[in-house]
Amino acid sequence: MNTPPDLSQLTPDQLRHLAATLMTQVEQQEQALAQSQKTLRHTEQVNQKLTYELALLKRHAFGKRSEQLNVLQISLLEEVVDADIAAIETELADLTTPDTPPAAKKTPKRAPLPPELPRTEIRHDPESEHCTCGCQLRRIGEEISEKLDYTPGVFHVERHIRGKWVCDQCETLTQAPMPAQIIDKGIPTAGLLAQVLIAKYADHLPLYRQEQIFARAGVAIPRSTLAEWVGICGVRLQPLIDALRDLLLDEPVLHADETPVPMLAPGKKKTHRAYLWAYAATSYAGLKVVVYDFSETRGGQHARDFLGEWRGKLVCDDYSGYKQSFANGVTEIGCMAHARRKFVDLHVAGKSQIAGQAIELIGQLYQVEREAQSLSAEERQRLRETRARPISDALHRWMLAHREKVPNGSATAKALDYSLKRWAALTRYLNDGGLPIDNNRVENLIRPWALGRSNWLFAGSLRSGQRAATIMSLIQCAKLNGHEPYAYLKDVLERLPTQKASQLHELLPHHWQHTA
Numbered sequence: 001m002n003t004p005p006d007l008s009q010l011t012p013d014q015l016r017h018l019a020a021t022l023m024t025q026v027e028q029q030e031q032a033l034a035q036s037q038k039t040l041r042h043t044e045q046v047n048q049k050l051t052y053e054l055a056l057l058k059r060h061a062f063g064k065r066s067e068q069l070n071v072l073q074i075s076l077l078e079e080v081v082d083a084d085i086a087a088i089e090t091e092l093a094d095l096t097t098p099d100t101p102p103a104a105k106k107t108p109k110r111a112p113l114p115p116e117l118p119r120t121e122i123r124h125d126p127e128s129e130h131c132t133c134g135c136q137l138r139r140i141g142e143e144i145s146e147k148l149d150y151t152p153g154v155f156h157v158e159r160h161i162r163g164k165w166v167c168d169q170c171e172t173l174t175q176a177p178m179p180a181q182i183i184d185k186g187i188p189t190a191g192l193l194a195q196v197l198i199a200k201y202a203d204h205l206p207l208y209r210q211e212q213i214f215a216r217a218g219v220a221i222p223r224s225t226l227a228e229w230v231g232i233c234g235v236r237l238q239p240l241i242d243a244l245r246d247l248l249l250d251e252p253v254l255h256a257d258e259t260p261v262p263m264l265a266p267g268k269k270k271t272h273r274a275y276l277w278a279y280a281a282t283s284y285a286g287l288k289v290v291v292y293d294f295s296e297t298r299g300g301q302h303a304r305d306f307l308g309e310w311r312g313k314l315v316c317d318d319y320s321g322y323k324q325s326f327a328n329g330v331t332e333i334g335c336m337a338h339a340r341r342k343f344v345d346l347h348v349a350g351k352s353q354i355a356g357q358a359i360e361l362i363g364q365l366y367q368v369e370r371e372a373q374s375l376s377a378e379e380r381q382r383l384r385e386t387r388a389r390p391i392s393d394a395l396h397r398w399m400l401a402h403r404e405k406v407p408n409g410s411a412t413a414k415a416l417d418y419s420l421k422r423w424a425a426l427t428r429y430l431n432d433g434g435l436p437i438d439n440n441r442v443e444n445l446i447r448p449w450a451l452g453r454s455n456w457l458f459a460g461s462l463r464s465g466q467r468a469a470t471i472m473s474l475i476q477c478a479k480l481n482g483h484e485p486y487a488y489l490k491d492v493l494e495r496l497p498t499q500k501a502s503q504l505h506e507l508l509p510h511h512w513q514h515t516a
Helices: 014-061 070-095 191-199 207-216 222-247 299-308 320-327 336-350 353-372 378-402 411-421 440-445 448-456 464-478 485-497 501-509
Strands: 117-126 139-149 154-167 174-176 253-265 270-281 290-295 314-315 331-333
Touching: 014 070, 014 207, 070 222, 070 464, 117 290, 139 191, 154 207, 191 207, 191 222, 191 270, 191 411, 191 485, 207 222, 222 270, 222 485, 222 501, 253 440, 253 464, 270 299, 270 440, 270 464, 290 299, 290 464, 299 320, 320 331, 336 353, 336 411, 353 378, 353 411, 378 411, 440 448, 448 464, 464 485, 485 501
Parallel strands: 117 154, 253 314, 314 331
Antiparallel strands: 139 154, 154 174, 253 270, 270 290
């Protein structure tokens, strides 16, 4: 213990220095205390939010069923609620500090895995058979835990055998630890979890169908258990999507699009429109990434929240939700495919001669793009300048001339006005070889959700939609980078529990070095 100085023996300068030092220390302690209180308040708020959400979900799961939902819809809703509850409980567990005593929890009685399944023994023994004291260890027993693994079409069991070794001299017990798992003390291996996620989000098989498929293979896994696995995996994989988003926002040019997804409105016994947003790098970029984002509405604030401080060039349709981003410094790049679509609709409806001529001229622009696809950005820009710009200028003059001839309010006038009002954005790609002519890339990347809609019927909650966006982002990115999605997810789920936060980039698809 330090003895306080005798203030009577200090000079005025020493006293002033001591006072300044003490004031600095007090200020630092006050700042540290304020930061601790801020962190504590944030943790309490998140905890309260998750606890409230968990209570609502449990009431949704165990309360009175809606009489207006049919049996299939109720089955799908139960899957979503079980997955959401598992995800929230996982997040609450992550928020719990080490000093917080764990809540009493009943250990579920797990049915033994079918004995007829093939088994693979995996032994975990100490690296050395000598104790730290130098004596030889003696094996005195072992612990066996079984995990259910799955390769497409075949179940088998991994028997993890952890020998117990003791030193007769110092009586030290040594046992190798179990490898870290995504679901601690659970039975599924990374392979089984990957299969469940791929089947649900890539093959669009609801969990009740997977339950039936697994039962036919000889293993009864309740859909509630499958839903818990999905919920936990969604939480564990989210940091990878956060890292992907950060990488994506380093790109100077992005595609953006959104599509409606039916979402169950809690308490209203019906669905309403939620939205899935997609953001992707261009086909000319070295980064092959698409990130999906789910929101309850189509408000432009969702796009602004995702883009944050990004101020690059955004390829999109003419949806008004992006206008505020353009006012904030984002550069708008129009979609020529949308402009062409207006004339195609007009031509199909009435065999319009004007629409046919517009389609022909726009087709010439696309012919230039096909020739420029394999060129470098500089070569592509030069080709556009010599070949595409004259066509674009002629198309613009042609549109202006015909607009003067057609009456206001007609279908032809509306098709012409769509392009003329957006002409600057539509032709901005001519000035930069790194820009695409249209937004077709992200529209193609959003198509898996269209197929999913017909199988999911609806998103059960905001959380389930966000979870789907997370997992489907990884699946689609794996495909874009030439990886088989099941193999990629399996390897990621195996490595993720031991991966440090600073090393997450090593698990991202564009960095993945393994051969699928």
